[in-house]
């Protein structure tokens with residue numbers, strides 16, 4: 001068994017729709033002569049996604065990081081924000097950029113999402129929100145988090161950067177909490193090259209969000225401090241071209257994930273999603289017994305030109321510009337986890353080869 005080509009094989013590979021399909025949407029942008037500022041393709045993508053997820057408000061953003069920042073701001077979150085140490089750095093940096101203080105709560109080792117049993121002990125009079133990540137698209141314990149937030153009057157923001165099309169108990173994972181954000185970065189299974197979105201459930205907060213993403217003004221009337229977080233027509237065009245392929249992309253990923261499951265069963269530990277989840281197969285994380293075993297596996301793969309990634313490393317409580325007590329479970333998982341290559345063009349032979357290298361390295 002071997003790789004289909006000699007090219008290096010990375011953890012992901014951007015899905016490119018057939019060129020003529022992208023050009024079809026670019027032609028529309030040329031015809032409208034409107035390349036940004038809430039143009040027709042932008043409006044169409046926004047409404048298509050809002051309806052797809054059956055949520056009351058969905059706004060496109062220039063990226064997932066600004067989506068996080070503006071969701072925090074639109075909801076008036078201040079002071080301390082309880083958050084997860086096991087996520088991409090943008091989850092924490094958005095809190096800091098918004099002038100809030102991240103308070104880390106350790107994770108549940110099964111899902112790798114924030115452990116709701118530890119949240120209440122971290123709440124202080126300064127706490128105003130919980131910002132938790134659906135890691136790998138595995139849903140957080142949204143019911144428990146919802147109850148805690150209600151009891152203590154906290155806002156809940158979900159970083160759903162990995163959770164496009166994920167459903168939990170029969171509805172979009174984006175239906176939970178006060179806000180969810182998505183990333184449409186080129187590495188994600190649905191993408192607009194760079195981009196993102198904010199889902200809100202409150203009409204006032206949504207109105208505020210629209211102002212925030214567009215400099216805080218409407219024509220000559222200025223309302224609040226804003227920023228430029230708009231998505232261009234060229235980016236929205238890529239989204240419209242990718243969207244019809246999403247089901248196929250997820251099906252292919254599912255097939256590869258099942259093959260990995262089959263070949264790695266009983267050989268490696270794996271984080272898992274809670275029951276009731278319809279997954280999007282965005283990532284294939286495996287958990288090795290030690291940091292040394294993780295290093296061994298990564299080296300064996302790299303020798304064959306296969307580059308797995310440490311998602312997520314480092315545990316965010318250990319960032320050099322943060323002072324936080326150590327979250328031991330998150331640190332341990334960060335040390336031992338890798339995500340294996342998973343994308344829509346990955347061949348079965350390549351999945352099998354990767355799995356064999358993992359097993360023999362162990």
Ligand SMILES: Cc1ncc(COP(=O)(O)O)c(C=O)c1O
Pocket residue numbers: 063064065066087088090091133159161162182183184185195196
């Ligand atoms: C969990 C998580 N949150 C936020 C982001 C930031 O998204 P973006 O790259 O679109 O700014 C990412 C990006 O990979 C992510 O993985």
